[in-house]
Amino acid sequence: MAILGILHFPDPRLRNVAQPVTTVDDSVRQLLDDMLDTMYEAPGIGLAATQVNVDKRAVVIDVSEEKDQPLCLINPEILDLEGVEEMEEGCLSVPGVYEVVQRADHIRLRALDRNGQPFEMQADGLMAVCIQHEIDHLDGKLFVDYLSQLKRTRIRNKLEKEQRQTSTVADARSSHRVI
Ligand code: GNR
Ligand code: NI
Numbered sequence: 001m002a003i004l005g006i007l008h009f010p011d012p013r014l015r016n017v018a019q020p021v022t023t024v025d026d027s028v029r030q031l032l033d034d035m036l037d038t039m040y041e042a043p044g045i046g047l048a049a050t051q052v053n054v055d056k057r058a059v060v061i062d063v064s065e066e067k068d069q070p071l072c073l074i075n076p077e078i079l080d081l082e083g084v085e086e087m088e089e090g091c092l093s094v095p096g097v098y099e100v101v102q103r104a105d106h107i108r109l110r111a112l113d114r115n116g117q118p119f120e121m122q123a124d125g126l127m128a129v130c131i132q133h134e135i136d137h138l139d140g141k142l143f144v145d146y147l148s149q150l151k152r153t154r155i156r157n158k159l160e161k162e163q164r165q166t167s168t169v170a171d172a173r174s175s176h177r178v179i
């Protein structure tokens with residue numbers, strides 16, 4: 001069990017385009033387990049390796065109510081997109097921000113499972129939105145990229161301010177100062 005640190009917008013490392021996984025070995029399975037722990041703890045319904053600063057095309061998702069249906073996608077590829085839907089999205093890398101984004105509402109995809117076996121699946125609704133959101137992360141893309149420049153700038157300013165405050169508090173704590 002390990003909880004990994006999650007990068008926050010506008011960290012440039014979130015813009016990295018992740019490398020395909022060449023061999024699904026124990027170290028990749030360990031990464032997926034740590035990502036699941038981190039996602040459930042956050043809590044979130046998905047997490048991409050890019051968000052925990054790992055340069056691999058690996059994603060974990062669980063959109064179930066009971067949080068008992070983990071899905072691991074390695075090297076996911078969209079085969080087909082259909083329809084349009086609007087959903088309010090959030091992102092663990094953009095904490096506290098929720099905005100409506102338009103995406104396909106039905107997708108088909110191919111990926112490797114945690115044993116390295118290729119499989120295909122279809123998804124719609126929240127699962128389809130979440131998979132597209134996670135594959136975007138692997139391509140260095142964030143949901144705020146679909147918003148207007150004005151909204152994105154405001155979000156960046158707000159998060160930068162919060163991050164300055166958080167690091168001031170951390171500095172004070174580590175030097176035993178009271179602020
Ligand atoms: O927890 C999350 N919720 C969410 C809600 C609507 C659309 C996408 C998501 S994914 C997000 C977790 C996350 O940041 N994954 O990258
Ligand atoms: Ni996200």
